[in-house]
Amino acid sequence: MSIINKVLGPKTGFSEKIEILGVEEYKRAVNNNNVQLVDVRTPREFRGGHIARAVNIDYFREADFEKAFDELDRNKPVYLYCRSGNRSLKAARKLVSMGFEKVYDLQGGILKWK
Numbered sequence: 001m002s003i004i005n006k007v008l009g010p011k012t013g014f015s016e017k018i019e020i021l022g023v024e025e026y027k028r029a030v031n032n033n034n035v036q037l038v039d040v041r042t043p044r045e046f047r048g049g050h051i052a053r054a055v056n057i058d059y060f061r062e063a064d065f066e067k068a069f070d071e072l073d074r075n076k077p078v079y080l081y082c083r084s085g086n087r088s089l090k091a092a093r094k095l096v097s098m099g100f101e102k103v104y105d106l107q108g109g110i111l112k113w114k
Contacts (some may be wrong), residue, residue, distance in 0.1 A: 018092045018103050020085075023113055026106045036078045038066075038092045039110075041107065044108060045083060051113065059087045074099045081106035081113070 021029065030037050030051065039046050039054040046056040057068040059082070072078060078100055082088040085108050092103040106113065 011015070015093070015096045016071050017096045017101060018089075018105060020105045020107045022107050023067075024114075026079070026104065027080075029104065032076060036072050036076055038072075038078060038080050038091075040080055040082045040086075040087050041110075049110070049114075051081065051110070054081075059091050068113060069100075072100075077102040077104060079104045079106070082109045084109040084111055 006054070029035065030053075035042050037051060037054045039050050039056050040059040041056070042058050042060065043048075043056055046054075048058070055068075057065055059065060078095060080088040080091055080095075080103060085105065085109065088105045088109060095103050
């Protein structure tokens with residue numbers, strides 16, 4: 001469990017299915033080639049640099065967003081990130097509402113990753 005989840009606890013409105021990870025913890029997790037790693041930024045942002053093996057599913061393209069996530073395994077954890085953590089947290093909440101069981105979000109987004 002991340003420090004943020006421990007400190008903030010359930011009062012933040014986060015689902016138990018969403019966990020925010022710091023950079024080091026996130027890096028260890030996504031080093032596994034068998035994770036569902038998704039960059040929810042725009043294609044232009046994605047082309048400007050992304051985490052290796054990430055797929056790009058643009059949060060702002062709602063119909064395409066849902067269709068793309070329909071192709072992923074809802075029972076397998078999904079690792080999300082965006083530029084700063086804002087969009088990916090919104091995306092995480094949306095995924096939980098779509099039936100995903102566990103979603104991990106990169107605290108601070110790719111800005112912190114670099």
